[in-house]
Amino acid sequence: MxxxxxxxxxxxAVTLMPGGVNSPVRAYGSVGMKPLFIERAEGSxxxxxxxxxxxxxxxxxxPCILGHGHPAVIKAVKNACDKGLTYGAPTEKEVxxxxxxxxxxPSMEMVRMVNSGTEAxxxxxxxxxxxxxxxxxxxxxxxxxxxxxxxxxxxxxAALTSAVPDSGGVPKAxxxxxxIALYNDEASVSRLFEKYGDNIAxxxxxxxxxxxxxxxxxxxxxxxxxxxxxxxxxxLIFDEVITGFRLGLGGAQEYFGxxxxxxxxxxxxxxxxxxxxxxxxxxxxxCVSPVGNVYQAGTLSGNPIATAAGIATLRVLxxxxxxxxxxKVKAEKIAAALRSTGVYVNQIGSLLSGFxxxxxxxxxxxxxxxxxxxxxxxxxxLLSNGIYTAPSQYEAMFVSSAHSDEDIDKTCKxxxxxxxx
Ligand code: KE4
Numbered sequence: 001m002x003x004x005x006x007x008x009x010x011x012x013a014v015t016l017m018p019g020g021v022n023s024p025v026r027a028y029g030s031v032g033m034k035p036l037f038i039e040r041a042e043g044s045x046x047x048x049x050x051x052x053x054x055x056x057x058x059x060x061x062x063p064c065i066l067g068h069g070h071p072a073v074i075k076a077v078k079n080a081c082d083k084g085l086t087y088g089a090p091t092e093k094e095v096x097x098x099x100x101x102x103x104x105x106p107s108m109e110m111v112r113m114v115n116s117g118t119e120a121x122x123x124x125x126x127x128x129x130x131x132x133x134x135x136x137x138x139x140x141x142x143x144x145x146x147x148x149x150x151x152x153x154x155x156x157x158a159a160l161t162s163a164v165p166d167s168g169g170v171p172k173a174x175x176x177x178x179x180i181a182l183y184n185d186e187a188s189v190s191r192l193f194e195k196y197g198d199n200i201a202x203x204x205x206x207x208x209x210x211x212x213x214x215x216x217x218x219x220x221x222x223x224x225x226x227x228x229x230x231x232x233x234x235x236l237i238f239d240e241v242i243t244g245f246r247l248g249l250g251g252a253q254e255y256f257g258x259x260x261x262x263x264x265x266x267x268x269x270x271x272x273x274x275x276x277x278x279x280x281x282x283x284x285x286x287c288v289s290p291v292g293n294v295y296q297a298g299t300l301s302g303n304p305i306a307t308a309a310g311i312a313t314l315r316v317l318x319x320x321x322x323x324x325x326x327x328k329v330k331a332e333k334i335a336a337a338l339r340s341t342g343v344y345v346n347q348i349g350s351l352l353s354g355f356x357x358x359x360x361x362x363x364x365x366x367x368x369x370x371x372x373x374x375x376x377x378x379x380x381x382l383l384s385n386g387i388y389t390a391p392s393q394y395e396a397m398f399v400s401s402a403h404s405d406e407d408i409d410k411t412c413k414x415x416x417x418x419x420x421x
Contacts, residue, residue: 001050001052001383001384002052002078003034003036003048003050003052004038004045004050004052005048005049005050006034006035006036006037006048006049006050007034008029009037009049010034010035010037013037015373020035020126021035024067025061025218025390025391025392025395026391028391029375029391030297030372030375030391030392030393031077031140031375031376031380031391031392032099032376033380035391036049036383037049037050039051039356041056041064041068041069042067042068042069043067043068043069043400043402044056044068044400044403044404044407045068046058046068046388052386053386054383054387054388054411055386055387055388055403055407055411056068056138056388056400057326057334057387057388057389057390057397057398057399057411058388058390058395058398059397059398060267060401061267061390061395062241062242062246062266062267062268062271062398063267063268063270063271063272064272064398064400064402065245065246065268065313065317065323065327065350065398065400065401065403066264066271066313066316066317066401066402067324067388067400067402067403068259068272068399068402070312070313070316070322070402071165071314072315072316073271073272073312073313073316074088075310076308076309076311076312077273077309077312078306079308080093080221080307080308080309081304081305082308083304084304085293085303085304085383086299086300086303086304086305087304088297088299090345091304091307092106092300092305093302093307093308093311094113094302094307095301096307096311097269097302097307097310097311098111098114099313100311100314100315101265101277101279101319103255103312104245104249104250104251104314104318105244105250105251105263107253107259107260107261107263107280107281108263108277108279108280109279109280109281109282109285110280110281110282110285110286111277111278111280111285112277112278112279112285112288112296112301112381113275113276113277113298113300113301113302113307114125114275114276114277114278114296115275115276115298115300115301115303116146116229116274116276117145117146117239117241117264117266117267117276118145118146118147118148118276119146119276119298120146120241120264120265120266120277121145121146121148121151121204121237121239121241121264121277121278122146122148122151122276123264123296124202124204124237124264124278124280125137125148125150125151125201125202125204125237126294126296127262127278127284127285127287127288127294127296128201128202128234128235128237128261128262128284129201129294130203130287130288130293130294131201131235131283131284131287131290131294132201132233132234132235134176134198134199134200134201134234135177135199135201136177136179136196136199136200136201137177137178137179137200137201137202137203137204137205138179138181138189138192138200138202138203138204138234139151139153139178139179139180139181139203139205139210140181140183140205140206140209140294140364141154141180141181141183141237141364142181142183142209142211142212142215142363142367142368143183143204143205143209143211143212144206145204145206145241145264146210146240146241147167149165149170149171149174149175150158150174150175150177151178152166152167152175153165153166153175153178153180154166154180160256162176162179162180163175163176163178163179163180179192179196179200179356179377182213182363182364183205183209183212183215183217183221183364184217184218184221184362184363185361185363186221187226188219189192189203189224189225189228189413190228191230193228193232193234193283197231197232197234198232200232200234201234201235202232202234202235202236202237202261202262203235203236203237204226204237204239205222205225205227205236205237205238205239205255206238206239206242206243207222207239207240207251207252207253207255207258207260208241208242208243208247208348208351210242210243210351210353210395210396211242211369211394211395212364212368212394213258213346213353213355213367213370213393213394213395213396214347214348214351214352214353214396215346215361215362215363215364215367216346216347217256217291218238218362220254221317222252222256222258223258224259225258226259229261231357235261235280235284236260236261236262237260237261237262237263237264238251238252238253238260238262238263238264239263239264240252240253240263240264240265241264241265241266241267241276242266242267242351242396243351244263244264244265244266244267244268244269244312244350245265245268245269245313245317246267246268246349246350246398247348247351248321248324248347248349249318249321249324250359251263251265255348255349260279260280260282261284262278262279262281262282262284263278263279264276264277264278265277265278265279265421268313268314269310269313269314270306270309270310270313271306271309271310271311271312271313271314273303273305273306273309273310273311273314274300274303274306275303275306275307275310288402320401320420321322323401324349324350326401327349327350327399327400327401327403328349329352329410330350330398330399330403330405331349331350331351331352331397332346332347333412334347334352334397334399334408334411334412334415335352335354336412337345337351337411337412337415337416338415340355340415340416341415341416341419343356343378344353344356344357344358344359344360344361346361350398350399350400351396351397351398352396352397352399353393353395353396353397354375354378354397355367355393356370356371356372356374356375356378356393357369357370357371368392370392372391375392375393378418379391381418382414382415382418385414386410387411387414387415
């Protein structure tokens, strides 16, 4: 593969943008090579600036469940563009999309549209704090919920419970109310509630963790979170930015049968356009301005182009729910190919991660036992063979409805040859 144009663009980009990118993971930092610059994408394929073709399993980190450039989505976006790009006023599309979301996820009785998952999570937490009058929040080590200050934390010295900033520029005070528990570890949650329960506004969790690689909840974990938050009158927030409309039309909350108080959505809900949503119980969401005193606003929130893309995407999925089983079966084939090479795999629906470790990956500590050097070698091997996966061990592979059986068979063949060369 030639990467000359990507490298030329990168050498210029790094003089203009930090790391030459607009989001850090795109910089290929953990795989030790200059990043590819992408020219275009179509269906299951992505094409770099040098014209190299790849089968794409990043899918823009999740939004492209229908692949790239689905005709119905493109048509809806083009039609919307003909009517202008933004009005800063309510539109019928926001009513339609809100109705679809509530129909598919009944726990989201009322929603507010924003522009990114970060904004959705930041606003959901502010709303939970406003509703409960409490300050503390619980998140899980290894879960990522966007880059709002109070969530950029790592375990402090105090036996894990307290948090300290995990990023420059975040004042210590901004993380004092963030408590850290361990994913799939009920006792770590119970300890926090026993000590702080009456001041915990919310627990926020990825119902399937996908930012330490894919780590599904162990049996009963989500039910436990539902029970303990009920007991202490804390708000349970499912961050379904990745799992929403990915695990099925009702997301993880339908898949596992656990009803949160609030949910955040992103990625698929915008069909590839900048769009995210937070919402939940009506009595909680009625705390949000202009009805309640929790302020939140956005110039491009509910943008007519983004809502058009979201509506079109959900309509395709609602008209063809068989897509979910089809992409699950395809993901299972890739998982089997990875396992045949000795890689540990977590796969749920069309979401999967291969871990280079001999441990079962069931939580953060087992996830980070992975050999990231070996992952980097695997990434580069796949890339050189026309397979585009995440340039980080701690991301997920996504399968779309555009991935053909031929794509899957080719991918599995290449995976099985890893190390054979
Ligand atoms: P955004 O602000 O990037 O739209 O969403 C933040 C977010 C919130 N919640 C979950 C569960 C998420 O996975 C994310 C963002 N996901 C990452 C990939 N794991 C986005 C990719 C990137 O940062 O460039």
